[in-house]
Amino acid sequence: MKMALAFIGVLLNIGVAAAADAPAITCQGIAKQGGMMICQTAPNATVIIGRSETDTYPQQADANGIIIVGFDRDEPDNFIQVGEQRISFDLAARDYDISRIDGLPSNMVNEYTEEELTRIRAATARKKVGFSSRVDEIGFKDGFIYPVADHIKTTNFGAQRVLNGEPKRPHFGVDLAAPKGTPIVAPADGIVSMADDDMYFEGSLILIDHGQGLISYYLHSEELLVEDGQRVVQGQPIATVGSRGRSTGPHLCWRLKWRGRNLDPELLVTEWPSHG
Known part of the structure; x- marks a missing residue:
């Protein structure tokens, strides 16, 4: 829990969800196939994760508002949405051996x-x-x-x-x-x-x-x-x-x-x- 709180502190220090006019969700990490993002939103918020408009599913942020999003080997572009705010991930394609x-x-x-x-x-x-x-x-x-x-x-x-x-x-x-x-x-x-x-x-x-x-x-x-x-x-x-x-x-x-x-x-x- 100390590590989770420390990371949340880092996010808040850079302005993520810290101010009243802050966006509903912000993310950082590795936006490429095989990569991962960690996002900050409101505690226990319902987060929609999607590969397309017809391929979505809900996840719940934890009690600290943290949610992880991972991208598969051949993942197409993804998005994450809370309420009306959406963040799109343009995933860099990779070549494989x-x-x-x-x-x-x-x-x-x-x-x-x-x-x-x-x-x-x-x-x-x-x-x-x-x-x-x-x-x-x-x-x-x-x-x-x-x-x-x-x-x-x-x-x-x-x-x-x-x-x-x-x-x-x-x-x-x-x-x-x-x-x-x-x-x-x-x-x-x-x-x-x-x-x-x-x-x-x-x-x-x-x-x-x-x-x-x-x-x-x-x-x-x-x-x-x-x-x-x-x-x-x-x-x-x-x-x-x-x-x-x-x-x-x-x-x-x-x-x-x-x-x-x-x-x-x-x-x-x-x-x-x-x-x-």
């Missing part, structure tokens, strides 16, 4: 036994619960730090995946290669909404809710150091690098999602506006 991985076992690509399908369905159900987390506190102010300090980035966010020659869904994470056992730390404060070391594709999986369903997640770890419901702070060790699940070598697959939209977690390290 192609990532080819060959030599994977067929049961990690396209051929599954009934037993394996049962495991996949059970893992999917557990993930759904983890992703439904909605922590009220905003657990970051000046963005993220890298969860693996010393790494080699091997795959960018959004790369089109081709597995054993077969096109698959885009890669929604950032792959950070590092030796097995390298510490993985929380990039920002949050609550662990899932910590599971028996996942089919991921091998192991940690989800951290940083506020309002902004959830970062961590795949393929060797050892998990946190548990469900645990509060973590920026820089705290949460796991170690491994190569479990669908993986060809020790690395962290680091991902970020906001209410079903796949975001680029690296943007919150490299491009998030800092306020000191």
